[in-house]
Amino acid sequence: MLLGPTAVGKTRLSLELAEAYNAEIISGDSMQVYRGMDIGTAKISTEEMNGIPHHLIDIHDPEEAYSVAEFQEQGKRLIAEISSRGRLPFIVGGTGLYIESLCYGFRFSEAVADEAFRAEQDAYAETHGAEALHARLAAVDPASAERLHPNDRRRIIRALEIHHQMGTTLSANKAEQTRESPYELCLIGLTMDRKILYKRIEDRIDQMLEQGLIAEVRGLLDKGYHRSMVAMQGLGYKEIAAYLEGELTYEEAVTLLKRDTRRFAKRQLSWFRHMKEIEWIEDFNEQNYPGNLAKIREIISRKLDR
Template identity: 70%
Template sequence: MTDETTRPKLLVLIGPTAVGKTRTSIELAKEFNCEIISGDSMQVYRGMDIGTAKITTDEMDGVPHHLIDIHEPDHPYSVAEFQEQSQRLIAEITERGRLPFIVGGTGLYVESVCYGYRFSESGADEAFRDEQFRFAEQFGAEALHRKLADQDPVSAERLHPNDLRRVVRALEVFHVTGVRLSEQLAPQTKQSPYDLCLIGLTMDRQMLYNRIEERIDLMLDQGLVAEVTALMDKGLAPGLVSMQGLGYKEIVSYLQGECSYEEAVVLLKRDTRRFAKRQLSWFRHMKDIEWVDLTDTGNFSANYQKIRAIIAGKFH
């Protein structure tokens, strides 16, 4: 392990959906000469803007962003691909004399880069995988998730039921190797290859839930239903990983006549609250995080100064 003077610096900002990462990250990026790497597994997809709360060009305010709009929605994006791309970008940004800055809420993705996880090539069983996807189609994603909970409760706790591809992969790893995915990840080193400054944003749980519901109402006003309709009109199958994302799966159900619009909105708000809870659960298992509570949302300046002081102290 190299010491902190030779390891590349890496700034990371994590937190649950709707906690306020975007505004904070832009101000930090401008002050600390950063380029931002999106740590969100859904913002890689073109044409999926509203439902992913994708940052706009105006919101970027001139700050370079990476790993946004890099794939069509039918691409099976993976944590291994994210890790490889992020490692390359960190080296390139560092070479440019700027500070690499990962911002996002997809826990496994961000953690895999922070600690250089090695993903085992544990083999594949295509027939088994197809069988699990058919099971989910017939009985629902929740039923498949319960299968994982019986086999690997630690992985089930960390994976959203709608994250079908990862749920199936976790089942497949156990099926092929006889070893749970969580057990394969557990012994991995928690030493970072980077001089790491890892900041987590949090706030009062009920306030966060209120912000989530307000964000969803805004997404609907901005045209979420039209966005999902356009994706379906392009022939994108509802079973795609991208179309199983929050905001898309629920609206697809409405558009296919499986539920009313009102029921879809209720489900979306419920599922997003649960997702935020899972994000926080994941982050609690991570180490090295300096937490900043943003409950006092009216005092952005004071909250920002706390975060700024952490970064300045870490990177001198």
């Protein structure tokens, strides 16, 4: 598995490694599953794939919410199918919970969907704001509140729903999960100097805007994909939608998007840092690319030769 924050450079490296090790890539990104959301998710194009099979990309329309449990089920199936073809399953991404759930076979809460409760919480957030809903979670499950951003309404409501139905917390449920993996894992993490990463993030957002991010979001809104949908809460979509609907100026939307993406990258790194099995490449950048590629090949060879 190749892990790391947004804009660190996973895509280019993943293609080189997949070709070298006869691998098929499984996307570990919770947003690239959505069709028609290409620019804002930095989705790899068919041409860029260079013939290497990629899975779990463009499998849902934006109105269909995608869950970690669905990812886990599909990931397990794909690992078995790819292995049966004599190829190497290669998971690449930055959505920590998705990747960890697949690595360790997490069991998910038995709490069922309570649409009335969800609607009540959603209405509360609309009336009182995202911070107020986040405060509700902090009162009953401070550990989950610390981990979840106030704008992550869907997961906040799910955590509240678990507490409402089962009298336990999402964080307690997670703490009970096994750390044993059914797989022989090779986890490689990429990171770099924080200032360099943040500059790469800002440059990528500028590039997305040049490539037509505003037109992409406008097209989604015109198709009726409203801002309350899970997909439309993704970085780049909610900020530009707010601009298009007159809530933010263009400059405010871009500034907010860059800030929130920097914060997202920081949360990604915090999540991955507690996965002790990851072998980190700390100074991953263009200048060090050949040397880092050699280090990564050494790590993979050591794991494969066990």
